[in-house]
Amino acid sequence: MTDTHQRATDALSIQLYSLRAELGEHRAQTLERLAGLGLARVEPYDILSDPAQLAHELTSAGLVAPTAHVKLLDAPLDDAMSAARTVGVETLIVPWAEPALFQDRAGVASLAERLNAATGRAADAGMRVGYHNHEFEFSARIDGTSAWEVLVDLLDERVVLQLDTYWASVGGADVFELLPRLSSRITAVHVNDEKPEADDPPTLGVPVVGRMPEVTALARDIGALVVVEVVVDGDSWPAIERNTQFFAEALS
Structure with a gap:
């Protein structure tokens, strides 16, 4: 393995849900x-x-898990931090919040309050809390602003963001504008180079499909971890192997 390829794979991860x-x-x-x-x-x-x-x-496989999706809104935080310490996880990322919370400012504020409280306790333990988006946080509007932007404004700056680039674009975002603007807070991005599913909703924002090398370059420039997530029917390995090679080359 060349030094360039090693540096690329050091910036690359994979969401294990892809191989559930x-x-x-x-x-x-x-x-x-x-x-x-x-x-x-x-x-x-x-x-x-x-x-x-x-x-x-x-450890046996020679792998590390710096980030993990953890349902902190449902699980006791002490249990999550104990497990994270055992596994070696540094950043616990909330993978989902109820879409109904994003329908008004009060709901978003209640979510931000819970995330802020968790991040304060996690910081005391040397860990970070993050939030992973879907499309609904961007498509929901509060006083003309996306609910995701409202959430970001209410979050403690120690809460990191994991930007799912495809779903953000579907919800109405311009990922190419978001990544540099929030470079200090976006510490990981979710990506894949697969064609959208036939039943996916229409893209309301700036499309990222077919532009993954550009997205990856922006993520690399801000120092974000690039996390591949591929959800396909049947055998996942061909898509996993292709995406791993694609994004390793994009990061090189």
Whole structure:
């Protein structure tokens, strides 16, 4: 592996939900196979079930998990931080909040309050809290502004942002404007180079499909971790392998 390729894969991760079926009975082997693709980082979506075993399997595969999706709005924060400490997770990212919260300022404020409280406690433990968007945070409007922007304004600046670039664009965002403007707060981006599903909603913002090299370059420029998430029917490995190679080359 060349030094350039190694630097590229150091900036690349994969959301393990992409391989959720394979992880059920063959997690250790799946992690080994991901490491065989040159990956050094992964993003778990469940660190609470068996953190000690997950930590062991990650170490055995030579992988680390600097970020993880954790349902902090549903799980006790102390349990989540304990699991994160065991697995080696530094940033706990809330993957979902109820869309109804984004219908008015009061709902967004209540979410921000909970995230801010969690981030204060996590900071005391040397960890960070983050938030991962879908499309509805951007498509919902509050006084003419996207609910996502309202949320960002209300969040403690220590709450980091994981920008799902496709869903942000579907919801109405201009990812090419957001990434540089919020470069100090966006610490990770979710990407894939797959064609949209037939039942995906229409894109209301600036499309990112077909422009992933540009998105990746912007993410690299701001120092964000590039996290691949591929959700396909059937065998996921061909898409995982292709996307890993695509984004490693884009980061080179």
